Amino acid sequence: MTRYQADGNTSYGNSIQINGPVHGNVGLATDLQPSFFKTSNYESYKNINPERVPETCVWFLEHPTFQKWKASSGDDLLWLSADPGCGKSVLSQALIDEKLVGAESVTLCYFFFKDNDEQNNTAKALCALLHQLFWAHEGLLQKHIASAVKKCGQALKNNFEELWQIFISAATNPSAGGVICILDALDECQESDRNVLIAHLERFYSRSVDKSKRGSKLKFLVTSRPYNEIERGFSRLIQSIPTIRLAREEESEKISHEIGIVIEAKVKDIAEKRGLREDVRSSLQRRLCEIPNRTYLWLHLTLDQVEKAIGKTQKKLFNIIDTLPRTVEEAYEKILARCVQEEARRVLHIIVASQRPLTLSEIDVALEIELDSTCYEDLDSEGAGDRKGYIRESCGLFIIVVDSRVYLIHQTAREFLVRKKNEMSAPQGWRHSVDLQEAHRVLSMKCIIYLLFRELQEYRVPTDADAPSSDMRSEVQAYSKEHAFLDYSAKHWISHVQEAHVDSPDWVYKTAKLCDIGDGSSCAWFRIYSSLYYLRHSPDRSKRPALYWAVMFGLINETKYLLKSDLDSVVQGGYFQNTLQAAAENRDRGKELVTLLLEHRGDRFKITEELVRAAALNDECGREIMALLLEQRAGRFEISAGLVAKIARFFDQRVMALLLEQRGDEVKITEEVVRAAAGNGIYGREVMALLLEQRGDEVKITEEVVRRAAGNDKYGREVMALLLEQRGDEIKITKEVVRAAAENWHSRKEVMALLLEQQADRFEISAGLVAEIARSFDQKAMTLLLEQRGDEVKITEEVVRAAAGNDKIWERSNGASP
Structure with missing residues (x-):
């Protein structure tokens, strides 16, 4: 799955933000409803699993560790790890449906992960938890999401960090009472999302704030396979959180x-x-x-x-x-051996490659699409009812149908089928017989052929001039429901093409044709695709060339094809500059795309602040892209204070060193640049050290620079330590600096302790400064202040009021690090 970010909005999947605000209109906070967070059929995901047989799961329900977690009156975390097929999901369903985890008054929220695009990301999981929480406590809704909706709009639904903060804030609100969250099969969540979620769980439960002062009762129960990487993620908590390991030997x-x-x-x-x-x-x-x-x-x-x-x-x-059969794999082999081989392979290739569970109607259409299909009349569809019987006859127990959606019986069934890289399939057997790239090729071709159907190509979405945006969305949704395979093809053809790596000229021509959508406003498949991520086309309504879209979608072969065939139209109207910017934003294939564009039209662009910003937002390969641009096209940088500041703010010392090496005589180290380096949340210390070493005479340490360092969320202590070591005599600690440190949830205490221990004589003592420390820090900070400057500190009424409100500050910081 690809992740893109632009204009401050992050989206998951094959998603895009096209130089414009989010799609749709979120009304005032008073209009918000819990349904805002209903982004998945999470109830169905749970109900796929069979009910437990009476008197089973007792080993877990009576386990002392579970009983201790269940009886806990505060925040707690329970991690259950078990091998495949041991009944983890059946247990999770029983805990939810039979309410076996706590008192009736507890709010129970859940999400079942699965290895498909609908169930394998944490944003969908958090939306499901929030929907259940706000449905039970609607009074919390306005209080906790209004500012986030105003900030992010519909894109909030894909923004994990914002969703996490909302959930922690709402779930630990005293009026929420006890809240229990069950997250099943965390191992099936995509790895990058899973690692981030584990880090946030670890941070929440390991913070050093005294739990008894918070009064919240937020519990998580997480199940997964016993993967080493998950255990490593929980390693710092492994001694303090209850851990149940279901292993046969135990x-x-x-x-x-x-x-x-x-x-x-x-x-x-x-x-x-x-x-x-x-x-x-x-x-x-x-x-x-x-x-x-x-x-x-x-x-x-x-x-x-x-x-x-x-x-x-x-x-x-x-x-x-x-x-x-004595093993699950032997059982799978026997089930499929009884099937009609050719028919089973047709079905299984589609199901294995699908990015989400297909409906019976969708798979009915997909199975009938052939290479020469050009319209609906060419399809010999059977209908959902008959197709269900066909699938059961073709695949036996290997496939289950729940709520008209088609699933493999278990995650191990997919692992049994899919061939590992560079592995030969078993002779005359089903184990590892499906090549995943080939499965993606099959499904990508079906999606492409379908989207090129005559009826779909002739249909045009009404433009803004014809109807209000809400009416257009309704019409597109209605049209999509009338055409069973349209929603899936529109949303997922790009990912299938990316995974299939098809470079056949005939197919590249077809996919390039799908990229020829102008501004996207009247293209049905694009409107469906973009609605998934709550995005919209640019307010600039002018037509964009197919190359721009091929790059936006991360399609390498199509980009090569279009560069060779249509160069002249590409460079008109500044679109090459926009296309290069789109390439710089692409996380998975950005460097490859930028390289292609430079090779074919490197003389047609300039490196502007907007291009640097695009690369800066690319946290996967943005640094490599900037290094590539500096190494190959340093002469085309439009040097300005803003551009240099963006490099100092978002990139590492290697990129800054390249800029100074290539264009150093034109680079001015202004206060804006120094502020940016001080606020660099990953490489701040290294970039600041480079500037001090190479251009120290230009580096001015102003109050704003110190404030930025104090507020540096992750590396504030390191940046501040460097400044104190090299330029400590220029640093003054004002009320604003203390306030910046107070708002730094990740390293607030470390920054303040460093300042008080090394620079106490440079604090500008005032009632406001003392009150800020009393309000925002612990007793250690106040003790250090009194020890160092006690004769100047006055304990005014303002200071006493600030200290009295200190616990409330800590309660509001539940989701943050100490």
Whole structure:
């Protein structure tokens, strides 16, 4: 999945921000409803799982660690790790549906992760949690989201950092009472999102603020496979948070007993359905219980074979049991071996590559699209009902259909099918037989052919001049519902093309044709695509060339094709500059795209502040892009204080060193540049050290520079230490500096302790400054101030009032680091 960011808005997926504000109109805070956060069918994700058999999951429910977590009266975190097929998701569903985690008054929120675009990102998860929280406590809604909606609009739904702050703030509000969040299958969340979520959970639960002062009761229960990277993420908490590990060597006896209970219940059901004698039922149950290394998933897969077996005698059934697969992978192989191979592969290629679960109607259309299809009349669709039967006949138990959506039976089924890189598939078997790139090629071609259907190409969305934006959105939504495969194709064809790496001229021509959408306003697929990310086309309504869109979408082969075939139209009207800026913003393929553009038209552009800003917002490869531009095109930089400041603010010392080396005689180190370096949240110390070393005579340490260093969220202490070491005699600590440090939630205490220990004599003592310290810092900071400058400190009424309100400040900082 690709992530793009522009104009301060971050979006996940193949999303874009095109030099304009967010799409749609969020009204005043008074118009907001909990449904604002209903961005997924999270209820359906839970209900995919079967209900637990009575008397199972007891090993967990009675576990002392779970009981301790359940009884905890404050914030708490529980991490359950277990191998695949051990029933984690069934347990999570039972905890929710049967309300087994706490008192009736507790607000229970949940999200089930899955390895698809609808369920594998943390923004969707947080939106689901917020929807459930605000549905239960609607009074919290206006208070906690108004400012964020005003700031981000609809793009808030994709902004993890803002969503996290809203959730922590609302869930720890005293009026929320107890809040419990269950996050199932965290291992199936995409890795980058997962790491960020774990870091925020770790930060929330490890902060040093005394929990008893906060009064909040926010608990998380997280389940996952026992992956090393997840354990490393929780490593700093591993000693202080309760951790349950479901491993056979630790819980084998209890798990075996509970699987025995399930076998008894299922065999009884089979016996009743088939009319088996009691002695046959008893013998069948006993023989199944003798099979070693059983899991719930294995049991589900194998009992189906017993139920469908021919014969009712003990001997016939025992023969069936003797041939049952002993592992889940053997069970998968047997299920698919009974299928019609060609039909099963057609279906499974589509399901494995799909970015979200397809509906029956969508897969019905997809299966009928052929290379020569040009319109709806060419499709021989069966309809959702008949297609459901076809899928079951084609794939057996390997596929399940829930709420008209088609799923693989388990995540392990996908792992069983998909071939690992550079691995040969098993001879005449299904294990690792699906090449994922080939599956993406199949689905990308179906999406492209569909979007080029005559009917879809002829349809035009009404423009703003024809109808209000709300009417246009409604019309596009209605049109999409009438055309089953349109929503999926529009939103995901780009990712399939990227993953398929198809470079055939015929197909590159077709995909390049899809990029020829002008300003995007009247293109149905683009309006659907952009609505997913709450974005809109530029208010500049002029037509954009196909190359611009190919670059925006990160399509390498299409960019090459268009550069070779249509150069003249590309460079007209400054669009090459815009196209280069779009390339600089692309996180996954930005460097490759910029390189292509420089090779073909490197003489047609200038490096402006806007281009530098685009690269700055690219936190994946922005530094590499800037280094590339400086190494190859340093002479085309438009040197200005603003451009130099942006480099100092967003890039590392290597980029700044290249700029000074290539154009140093034109670079002026103004106060704006020094302020920017002091506020650089990642490389501030290194950039400031470089400036002091190479251009120290130009570096002026003003109050604003010190304030920026004190407020540097992540590296404020390091930047401040450098300034104190090299230019301490120029630093004065004013009320504004103290306030900046107070607002620095990540390193506030470290910055203030450093200033008081090394620079106490340079504090400008005033009632306002003392009050700010009393209001915003702990007793250590005040003690240091009194020790160093106590004879000048006056404890005024303002100071006493500030100290009295200090606990409230800490309560509001629940989501931040100490």
